Amino acid sequence: MSLTSCHVHFSPHNDKVIHLSGSLLKSLNLSGKKNVQLKLGSESITAALKPIRKQGHHVYLSAGVRQTIRVPKTGSISVVQAAEGEVQLGPLVGILTDSGVRASNAPFGGRTGYIRQLIRAGESKAYIFAFTPRDINWQQGTVNGYFLNAQGSWYRKTAPLPDVVYNRLPSRRAEVSSPIINLRERFIRNKIPFFNWSFFNKSDVYKMLDKDVEALEHLPESVNHPKPEKIKEMLERHQFVYFKPTAGSLGIGIYRLTYHPNRGYFARYRQNGSNVLLRFTQFNSLMRMLQGRHGANLSQYVCQQGIRLIEIDGCPIDFRFHMHKNGKNEWVPVGIGAKKAGKGSVTTHIKNGGQLLTPDQALTQTFGSRSGEILEKAKKVSIKLCQAIERNFPHTLGELGLDIGIDKDGNIWMFEANAKPGRSIFGHPALRGQGRDSYSHIIEHCLYLARFKGRE
Numbered sequence: 001m002s003l004t005s006c007h008v009h010f011s012p013h014n015d016k017v018i019h020l021s022g023s024l025l026k027s028l029n030l031s032g033k034k035n036v037q038l039k040l041g042s043e044s045i046t047a048a049l050k051p052i053r054k055q056g057h058h059v060y061l062s063a064g065v066r067q068t069i070r071v072p073k074t075g076s077i078s079v080v081q082a083a084e085g086e087v088q089l090g091p092l093v094g095i096l097t098d099s100g101v102r103a104s105n106a107p108f109g110g111r112t113g114y115i116r117q118l119i120r121a122g123e124s125k126a127y128i129f130a131f132t133p134r135d136i137n138w139q140q141g142t143v144n145g146y147f148l149n150a151q152g153s154w155y156r157k158t159a160p161l162p163d164v165v166y167n168r169l170p171s172r173r174a175e176v177s178s179p180i181i182n183l184r185e186r187f188i189r190n191k192i193p194f195f196n197w198s199f200f201n202k203s204d205v206y207k208m209l210d211k212d213v214e215a216l217e218h219l220p221e222s223v224n225h226p227k228p229e230k231i232k233e234m235l236e237r238h239q240f241v242y243f244k245p246t247a248g249s250l251g252i253g254i255y256r257l258t259y260h261p262n263r264g265y266f267a268r269y270r271q272n273g274s275n276v277l278l279r280f281t282q283f284n285s286l287m288r289m290l291q292g293r294h295g296a297n298l299s300q301y302v303c304q305q306g307i308r309l310i311e312i313d314g315c316p317i318d319f320r321f322h323m324h325k326n327g328k329n330e331w332v333p334v335g336i337g338a339k340k341a342g343k344g345s346v347t348t349h350i351k352n353g354g355q356l357l358t359p360d361q362a363l364t365q366t367f368g369s370r371s372g373e374i375l376e377k378a379k380k381v382s383i384k385l386c387q388a389i390e391r392n393f394p395h396t397l398g399e400l401g402l403d404i405g406i407d408k409d410g411n412i413w414m415f416e417a418n419a420k421p422g423r424s425i426f427g428h429p430a431l432r433g434q435g436r437d438s439y440s441h442i443i444e445h446c447l448y449l450a451r452f453k454g455r456e
């Protein structure tokens with residue numbers, strides 16, 4: 001397999017002909033050949049092959065060729081010899097997303113800026129576009145994609161099915177609907193790598209790691225759909241627990257439940273933008289409050305051992321490890337941010353008064369000169385956790401946002417793994433570079449999955 005880069009030009013010829021410069025012919029093992037099969041995404045065409053005299057790697061595509069395989073633009077791109085007499089341009093990368101609110105300059109609503117940055121990060125290495133589920137035409141095998149021009153404006157263009165799909169569908173609810181389930185399965189049937197498969201539920205992740213000794217060591221004891229007796233027993237054993245909706249995010253619906261042998265039971269949670277603390281003398285009254293607020297939805301909750309996190313000014317701190325595959329299919333922590341909880345808040349979310357810190361700022365107060373060593377240990381654990389999740393998950397992964405806690409003894413704990421992590425940590429001025437690295441890692445993983453990267 002040979003992989004090289006080339007410069008694509010559009011030639012004025014109408015017949016199906018491709019002109020290649022001598023050095024490109026040679027590096028693709030096509031010297032002397034009369035025909036070539038040229039592919040882009042799911043499209044392919046057999047065309048006459050003609051040499052041209054020109055220094056460097058150049059390819060000239062006639063109108064007949066470029067229209068049939070729907071080459072989106074001229075310029076620099078990769079080309080790989082897929083098989084004898086067969087070459088592939090690309091890769092063609094599709095970002096799958098959607099939005100309820102759309103405008104022509106913001107086709108993905110509030111997500112547009114993010115999609116734009118990702119396309120910008122990838123456009124020198126791939127033909128990259130965004131699309132929604134409605135833009136796919138399975139009969140034709142095409143996608144009506146959103147491309148970005150050099151001025152930063154969006155334009156629509158019909159492309160072949162891509163070589164790889166990065167899934168950023170924003171709605172949990174839509175994602176478990178049958179159209180989206182079918183859509184994912186069709187990509188897989190077409191042998192098009194698709195990552196990440198879907199949002200994770202907390203209970204699925206805990207279940208996945210339940211028998212994985214290496215990961216289990218870093219998972220607080222977690223029970224899905226616990227019976228009241230189980231919650232009571234866990235409270236007595238751990239003094240406090242986190243009671244969380246399995247499909248929740250942003251701290252919504254989370255309770256911190258505490259038990260004091262002499263003072264009774266406490267529930268701390270957030271309601272209408274403020275922090276609430278309730279006290280109950282009887283465990284049953286605590287349960288009645290939870291049942292009153294959530295009813296049958298309590299079956300969608302998990303009860304998790306509370307971890308005594310390191311603190312600054314009495315406010316707990318936790319960490320987001322933004323993990324990526326690195327282009328060689330290995331996990332690496334690309335962005336690490338720390339978050340300090342707002343006063344009296346159950347979680348560290350910025351929305352709930354939390355504050356962003358660098359890991360260094362967060363660790364020094366507790367660990368002093370040992371901070372570096374603790375951070376290195378946490379990085380190793382984060383990699384181990386991603387490997388464990390991947391081992392136990394049947395679909396392709398490339399990016400995970402781990403919520404990591406560190407206790408006062410320096411033990412590392414994982415609270416949840418997010419399959420479509422937010423990017424709020426990259427808003428910290430010291431983490432902007434890591435934010436850019438995060439984009440480039442997504443692109444590198446696309447190149448890897450599309451086989452536009454050397455593999456062992």
Ligand SMILES: Nc1ncnc2c1ncn2[C@@H]1O[C@H](COP(=O)(O)OP(=O)(O)O)[C@@H](O)[C@H]1O
Pocket residue numbers: 220241242244248249250251252254304305306307308309317318346347348403405415416
């Ligand atoms: N078992 C726990 N022990 C201590 N703190 C926890 C625990 N579980 C969650 N938290 C805190 O609450 C935050 C939110 O919990 P998380 O499981 O990430 O839910 P969400 O999906 O709402 O983000 C965590 O980032 C952490 O600060």
Ligand SMILES: [Mg+2]
Pocket residue numbers: 249250251403416
């Ligand atoms: Mg979280």
